[in-house]
Amino acid sequence: DWAAVIPPINLPENSRGPFPQELVRIRSDRDKNLSLRYSVTGPGADQPPTGIFIINPISGQLSVTKPLDRELIARFHLRAHAVDINGNQVENPIDIVINVIDMNDNRPEFLHQVWNGSVPEGSKPGTYVMTVTAIDADDPNALNGMLRYRILSQAPSTPSPNMFTINNETGDIITVAAGLDREKVQQYTLIIQATDMEGNPTYGLSNTATAVITVTD
Known part of the structure; x- marks a missing residue:
């Protein structure tokens, strides 16, 4: 099983970085005996706007690559996947929710x-x-x-x-x-x-x- 359920990640908008900025590490318990590969899917990862969130396929480290803007997108819903060396799914996808926290960057x-x-x-x-x-x-x-x-x-x-x-x-x-x-x-x-x-x-x-x-x- 997944090592842990991932609680929602709260990420302030307009972060200055440095980027990529590490958010959370996603691990499967089965990684001990199998060489697993991790990926993330969803808007913000492999769907537009693509490439905002990336995952290290071997370590499972999820990172954000650039500043976010709550007024454009206030929440991202990603799914993390784990496959074995042959591409077989070894876990059900796990949900990752990223809430973009509002900063006072707009005047009335x-x-x-x-x-x-x-x-x-x-x-x-x-x-x-x-x-x-x-x-x-x-x-x-x-x-x-x-x-x-x-x-x-x-x-x-x-x-x-x-x-x-x-x-x-x-x-x-x-x-x-x-x-x-x-x-x-x-x-x-x-x-x-x-x-x-x-x-x-x-x-x-x-x-x-x-x-x-x-x-x-």
Whole structure:
């Protein structure tokens, strides 16, 4: 039998190597008395994208040959085979799963650079105005892909510099102060920032967009 079941291998994307980078050694217990040859099959080995994973046919050492990209392929499912010197299968194929672990290598991208919305003058605080949306190619279930929104600036800053607030998770922009008066200010321009890592200012990656809010009669 195979010397061990191979637990899933977790491999961070964008590894710097050096390559080939050794992952695990696959052995059959029958190797003691037979000269076995090992091979791996599946997408990433002998099927496209070929040659990412290679195995030493004699030692059974499985290696990865280059950096991986989770945004292209998040998981590989390979099968390892053992044959004797005559090519006869001596073991049932064993499954090898390689999970590509997400790194924060994508910054948020707003779906539009400029967002246009409107709000009636005299609207009460808490009135919904519009929603801005950004997306991130990193894993949405990991901090790398969890976005938070905030308003960086409002122009003009009258009658108050904080006429609006943004729901930091949904991107909904809402009025927060009274005093929207079309005769005084017809349009507000907000700079909105989206930051991943749940908005962490130190580690998160950010991008900005503009929200133009017209005050209607």
